[in-house]
Structure formats: structure tokens, C-alpha cells
Amino acid sequence: MAHPLDHLPILRMNGAGNEILVLDLRGSDHELAPHEARAIANAPGLRFDQLMALHRPRRPGDDAYIRIYNIDGSLSAACGNGTRCVAYALAREGKAALRLETDAGLIETRRQADMVFTVDMGRPRLGWREIPLARAVEDTREIALDPPVAGAPARFCAVSMGNPHAVFFVDDATHVDLEALGPRIERHPLFPERANVSFAQMLSRDDILLRVWERGTGATKACGSAACATLVAAARAGLGERAARLRLPGGDLHIEWRADDHVLMTGPVEFEFETRLDPQIFQGVVA
Numbered sequence: 186m187a188h189p190l191d192h193l194p195i196l197r198m199n200g201a202g203n204e205i206l207v208l209d210l211r212g213s214d215h216e217l218a219p220h221e222a223r224a225i226a227n228a229p230g231l232r233f234d235q236l237m238a239l240h241r242p243r244r245p246g247d248d249a250y251i252r253i254y255n256i257d258g259s260l261s262a263a264c265g266n267g268t269r270c271v272a273y274a275l276a277r278e279g280k281a282a283l284r285l286e287t288d289a290g291l292i293e294t295r296r297q298a299d300m301v302f303t304v305d306m307g308r309p310r311l312g313w314r315e316i317p318l319a320r321a322v323e324d325t326r327e328i329a330l331d332p333p334v335a336g337a338p339a340r341f342c343a344v345s346m347g348n349p350h351a352v353f354f355v356d357d358a359t360h361v362d363l364e365a366l367g368p369r370i371e372r373h374p375l376f377p378e379r380a381n382v383s384f385a386q387m388l389s390r391d392d393i394l395l396r397v398w399e400r401g402t403g404a405t406k407a408c409g410s411a412a413c414a415t416l417v418a419a420a421r422a423g424l425g426e427r428a429a430r431l432r433l434p435g436g437d438l439h440i441e442w443r444a445d446d447h448v449l450m451t452g453p454v455e456f457e458f459e460t461r462l463d464p465q466i467f468q469g470v471v472a
């Protein structure tokens with residue numbers, strides 16, 4: 186019995202070093218299950234930070250509906266770098282501007298140059314319930330990490346871009362022990378849906394060095410929604426401007442928090458290869 190995913194086309198790309206797969210499910214009614222996403226991640230050469238599952242549009246006027254999977258199979262409602270890769274994949278079909286439905290709402294993209302795309306990531310969510318946090322917090326600009334995590338700063342900012350972000354401002358982001366602090370903050374009791382964890386160093390008011398431990402994936406070379414969350418957190422804290430360069434290990438992203446409250450992210454994409462899913466991947470895989 187053929188598996189519904191057998192031989193489906195898959196693009197291997199990266200967005201500023203964030204490893205992305207784009208799986209084209211527009212010719213199928215199949216919805217990727219978490220264990221199937223994990224099976225793809227374990228297939229040779231297909232390891233990813235996020236998998237962008239492209240579905241047929243569900244609303245008139247949209248170009249596609251995308252579901253976003255982390256390497257552990259968990260879903261995320263937002264993925265900035267991955268959305269740029271989707272924009273590249275659909276630009277190859279002649280579409281320079283897109284309307285994409287995500288679980289975080291409408292996301293619009295626009296091609297700026299061959300391999301450079303701008304994504305309107307929508308409005309930041311700033312209330313404790315929207316992050317979400319496990320307890321009421323008056324001001325999400327400065328939250329006590331309680332109970333404390335040894336080695337982590339005592340306070341952080343919380344912002345959602347459709348997915349939860351905890352942003353810690355530090356004096357030196359390049360020497361943060363992500364592997365030690367990341368998992369313990371990702372799964373801290375304050376975050377009922379876990380959290381993406383950012384450590385940001387203000388080089389100047391519009392130049393920020395960023396290191397990210399991603400929910401459901403771990404340390405990555407870049408994280409677009411974390412870059413957006415960090416820009417918003419810095420502006421809200423009075424540390425930064427409403428537009429800045431975010432420097433990540435895999436590349437730079439330009440983020441702007443517009444006066445209309447939309448956060449725009451502009452950055453590069455790289456195409457690595459295209460293949461089709463090998464049926465062997467799903468042999469013996471159970472939910």
C-alpha cells in the first residue's frame with residue numbers, strides 16, 4: 186500500500202542558515218502527522234529546523250495554506266525564515282507577492298531581489314495570555330524568571346509573533362551556553378506552550394547580535410520570528426529603535442516594526458536541492 190507522502194516533491198533550502206524543507210502537499214489531501222515529520226527529519230540529508238508543509242489555499246485570494254513543523258514534530262504557527270523559503274518556492278511559479286494563510290493568521294510576502302524576500306509577520310502579541318504565560322503578568326517587558334534558572338539572567342521580555350518568545354538582554358550573546366540554558370528555559374513552568382529562547386546583545390540601538398534556542402528544535406543558525414520578537418522587545422524596553430539589523434550566526438536579518446504595528450522581516454534565502462520523498466522513509470514508522 187503506497188504511502189500518501191511517497192515521491193512528493195521536497196525542496197531543501199535555508200533562510201539565513203535556518204535549515205528549511207518545503208514539502209509540496211498541494212496535490213494531496215494528506216496532513217503531515219508529527220511522527221511523519223520526525224521520520225523525514227531522520228532521513229539522510231533531510232534534517233531540518235522547520236518543515237513548511239504547503240497546502241492548497243483554504244480561502245479565496247490566498248496563494249497557499251502552510252503548516253509549520255519543528256524537528257520534534259511539534260507545530261509552530263510562525264516561521265519567518267521558512268516563510269521566505271516558501272516565497273522563493275512559489276516565486277519560481279511566477280508569483281512575486283504572496284498571501285499565505287498560517288495558524289498565526291495572514292502572512293504577506295514580497296520578493297525584493299532574486300534571493301531576498303520581505304515577510305510581513307503581522308502584529309506582535311504582547312499580553313501575558315497571548316504569549317502565553319502560566320500566570321498573570323502586568324508588564325511583559327520585564328518578567329522575573331521564577332523559579333530562577335542557574336546561569337540565566339533573572340529577567341526577560343516576552344513577545345509572541347504567533348509563537349512564544351522569551352528574550353533575554355545580555356552583555357555578551359556570543360558566550361551564552363545555549364545548550365545548558367536553552368532547554369531549561371524552553372520548558373520552564375512559566376511557558377505552558379514552551380518558548381523560543383533568545384539572548385540579545387545591543388551593539389547599538391539599531392544593531393543587535395542574537396543567539397537563539399528554538400522551541401522544538403534547539404540551537405539554530407537563525408530564527409526569523411525570534412529576530413522580530415527581539416526587535417519589538419528592545420524597542421519596548423527603550424533599548425532599541427523600531428528598525429534594526431539582527432545579526433545571527435547564519436546571516437543578518439533586517440527587521441522593522443512599522444507604525445501600523447506590523448513587523449516586517451527582510452532577509453536572504455538559499456536553494457540547496459530538490460528531491461522527492463523516498464517511500465523507504467516511512468517503512469515501519471508508527472505514530
Ligand SMILES: N[C@H](CCC[C@H](N)C(=O)O)C(=O)O
Nearest residue numbers: 261264265266348408409410
Ligand atoms: N525558525 C523559525 C521559528 C520557528 C519557531 C518554532 N521553533 C516554534 O515556535 O516552535 C523562524 O525563522 O521564525
